[in-house]
Amino acid sequence: MEAGSFLAALTPLNLLLALAGVAAGTLIGSIPGLTATMAVAVLVPITFTMEPASALILLGAIYTGAIYGGAYAAILLNTPGTPSAIATTFDGYPMAQRGEGDLAVALACFASVAGGLVGALALLFLAPPLSRVALAFGPVEYFWLAIFGLSLIAALSSGALWKGLAGGAFGLILSSVGVAEVSADIRLTFGSQTLIGGFGVVGALIGLYCIPVLIDLVAVPERHLKIADEIDTMPIGRAARLAWGSKVNLARSSVIGTLVGILPGAGGSVAGLVAYSEAKRNAGPEQRFGQGEPDGIIATESANNATVGGGFIPTLVLGIPGTPPDAVILGALLVQGVRTGPALFESGGGSIAYTFIYGLLIATVLMLPVGLLVGRYAYRSIVTIPKAMLVPGVAFMTVIGTFAIHNSVSDVTLMILLGVFGWVVGRFGFSASPIVLGLILGPIAEQGFVQGWIIGSAMEDLTGMFFGRPLSLAIIAFTLLSLCWPAYAVRRRTRSKARARAGAGMAPP
Amino acid sequence: MSERDVRADVGAPDGAGGGNASRRGSVLVSLFFIVAGIVTLYDTTTYTDVDSKVFPRAAAILLIVAAAISLITDRVRGAREEGFGQGDWWRRALLIASMLACCLAMPLTGFLPAAAIAFTGALVAAMHPRWSVRHAWLYGISGAVLMAGFYALFRYGLHVPLP
Numbered sequence: 001m002e003a004g005s006f007l008a009a010l011t012p013l014n015l016l017l018a019l020a021g022v023a024a025g026t027l028i029g030s031i032p033g034l035t036a037t038m039a040v041a042v043l044v045p046i047t048f049t050m051e052p053a054s055a056l057i058l059l060g061a062i063y064t065g066a067i068y069g070g071a072y073a074a075i076l077l078n079t080p081g082t083p084s085a086i087a088t089t090f091d092g093y094p095m096a097q098r099g100e101g102d103l104a105v106a107l108a109c110f111a112s113v114a115g116g117l118v119g120a121l122a123l124l125f126l127a128p129p130l131s132r133v134a135l136a137f138g139p140v141e142y143f144w145l146a147i148f149g150l151s152l153i154a155a156l157s158s159g160a161l162w163k164g165l166a167g168g169a170f171g172l173i174l175s176s177v178g179v180a181e182v183s184a185d186i187r188l189t190f191g192s193q194t195l196i197g198g199f200g201v202v203g204a205l206i207g208l209y210c211i212p213v214l215i216d217l218v219a220v221p222e223r224h225l226k227i228a229d230e231i232d233t234m235p236i237g238r239a240a241r242l243a244w245g246s247k248v249n250l251a252r253s254s255v256i257g258t259l260v261g262i263l264p265g266a267g268g269s270v271a272g273l274v275a276y277s278e279a280k281r282n283a284g285p286e287q288r289f290g291q292g293e294p295d296g297i298i299a300t301e302s303a304n305n306a307t308v309g310g311g312f313i314p315t316l317v318l319g320i321p322g323t324p325p326d327a328v329i330l331g332a333l334l335v336q337g338v339r340t341g342p343a344l345f346e347s348g349g350g351s352i353a354y355t356f357i358y359g360l361l362i363a364t365v366l367m368l369p370v371g372l373l374v375g376r377y378a379y380r381s382i383v384t385i386p387k388a389m390l391v392p393g394v395a396f397m398t399v400i401g402t403f404a405i406h407n408s409v410s411d412v413t414l415m416i417l418l419g420v421f422g423w424v425v426g427r428f429g430f431s432a433s434p435i436v437l438g439l440i441l442g443p444i445a446e447q448g449f450v451q452g453w454i455i456g457s458a459m460e461d462l463t464g465m466f467f468g469r470p471l472s473l474a475i476i477a478f479t480l481l482s483l484c485w486p487a488y489a490v491r492r493r494t495r496s497k498a499r500a501r502a503g504a505g506m507a508p509p
Numbered sequence: 510m511s512e513r514d515v516r517a518d519v520g521a522p523d524g525a526g527g528g529n530a531s532r533r534g535s536v537l538v539s540l541f542f543i544v545a546g547i548v549t550l551y552d553t554t555t556y557t558d559v560d561s562k563v564f565p566r567a568a569a570i571l572l573i574v575a576a577a578i579s580l581i582t583d584r585v586r587g588a589r590e591e592g593f594g595q596g597d598w599w600r601r602a603l604l605i606a607s608m609l610a611c612c613l614a615m616p617l618t619g620f621l622p623a624a625a626i627a628f629t630g631a632l633v634a635a636m637h638p639r640w641s642v643r644h645a646w647l648y649g650i651s652g653a654v655l656m657a658g659f660y661a662l663f664r665y666g667l668h669v670p671l672p
Contacts, residue, residue, distance in 0.1 A: 162579040169572035183558035219596025221637035391635035428535040446564040
């Protein structure tokens with residue numbers, strides 16, 4: 001059956017659909033405001049008249065392409081095209097600013113393909129056992145996972161920890177604006193109807209990352225991105241070598257992405273942040289994360305694309321969507337008559353499921369030529385376009401992209417105001433990234449905390465609920481390690497420098 | 510004339526190394542965060558369900574403590590941020606004003622005319638070389654094509670109900 005499914009995925013029509021899906025997804029994902037969920041959702045109706053396997057291959061290809069496409073805007077405009085690419089901005093944009101944008105885009109493509117393949121292979125071979133991991137995660141584990149994500153603030157704010165924490169706390173408060181997650185209290189709206197819906201993550205991302213860049217760009221006549229003094233004719237070869245040289249980071253981040261993807265509701269943004277944090281923790285003393293370190297891009301992009309395959313594991317095995325696009329694809333599966341669940345791989349739907357998984361693998365491989373080609377074109381366009389066209393073009397896209405999320409002018413206004421706020425505070429050392437972290441992880445942390453609190457109170461064992469479960473303890477240990485590591489790394493560097501100086505002083509002249 | 514005045518005259522970034530304006534700005538942002546924390550704490554007193562209070566209160570306390578420590582460290586060590594930096598203020602103001610004007614105009618004029626306001630404002634703000642008739646035509650037509658293309662994509666391709 002599996003060989004038959006593989007051959008079914010290789011029909012010319014399915015290959016063409018995979019190619020078209022990856023290309024369309026990459027382009028849609030590269031536009032700030034258009035998320036992978038939106039890309040999949042708007043194209044679902046097209047698939048209703050197709051054969052089930054072809055329809056699923058097209059949707060999977062769009063999804064994986066859109067996650068990768070988010071890297072373009074993150075690297076070239078400092079604006080995550082999709083929330084999954086938040087951490088790509090940390091090192092991608094500094095690389096582009098110093099004239100290595102084409103290398104960064106190529107690196108993102110290699111990392112995305114590698115991560116996507118790991119996620120899809122995990123889906124093919126390990127789906128049933130890994131889906132049990134998703135079931136082991138309760139609200140308390142989600143709470144600790146969000147705290148683990150927030151601990152990245154310490155790593156992002158070296159030298160300005162308190163400013164980072166203040167930004168993170170402000171982001172948490174912004175995330176609680178509107179109707180409360182668990183109860184129905186209206187919070188921090190001050191009577192405004194506009195704020196009842198709260199701050200949308202995508203609009204906030206566009207505002208906090210893109211508007212400050214536009215404000216800085218218009219003020220000075222210099223070019224947007226530096227053009228390298230020596231044109232690198234083979235950035236693809238260099239990117240491949242860099243990716244191969246970071247194979248441990250690549251493998252670790254892909255596994256992290258797969259595991260986080262399995263957890264319903266966590267998604268690519270959390271995966272990218274966790275993988276980035278781990279890559280930074282394991283970095284050598286010469287690596288400068290946040291200043292254009294290629295390993296930062298490798299970690300984020302491999303992790304966020306690995307969530308595609310990882311997210312399908314609970315979707316197909318348990319019928320629980322791992323990420324929002326999975327929920328849309330789950331709906332498409334049901335329309336096609338495929339019933340998900342533990343028996344899927346044994347029942348008649350199994351052949352469709354396997355064809356879909358092989359199709360996802362093929363689409364991920366096809367992402368390499370498509371991504372490298374589109375990436376190179378995107379880089380050249382952004383570098384050569386005059387600033388007088390780039391700025392209004394991007395400003396227009398931020399408006400239309402933000403409006404499209406909820407068809408709301410208020411969202412656009414909030415996005416602009418948040419962007420101006422982000423620019424002002426950013427000029428005084430309060431970076432936007434901790435605010436974004438708080439905004440994204442706040443709802444996950446609050447829901448997990450309140451649900452854990454309610455369950456723990458009912459069981460009359462709050463301490464055991466929060467600190468007595470093995471998975472929780474493991475995440476707490478990682479959180480403490482992540483918090484303490486920057487201070488330890490600085491101390492270790494200082495000591496080794498002091499030893500080197502002492503050694504040089506003792507050496508004979 | 511003080512060193513700061515000289516730096517301002519030549520357009521040098523204010524605050525590198527702890528300029529007064531930068532320190533003042535940093536302190537003002539910290540104070541804003543402290544006030545935001547206090548307002549949040551006050552707002553939580555109006556919630557009926559205890560579950561709604563826990564999280565914003567914890568975040569507000571963290572915000573107040575972190576901003577206060579940041580304020581003290583800035584006062585003691587001096588802020589090392591770059592301040593508002595170089596560049597033309599009117600261009601920044603025009604960009605922001607045109608984007609906000611687009612939001613105000615959208616319900617009245619529809620999407621495309623409102624977006625044209627933002628586009629034109631951003632174009633004028635970002636245009637540093639001297640204007641020429643060729644530039645005006647080229648950028649005007651390119652902008653119209655770009656806006657019409659994206660409008661068609663969103664409205665008819667993605668079925669976004671643009672006004």
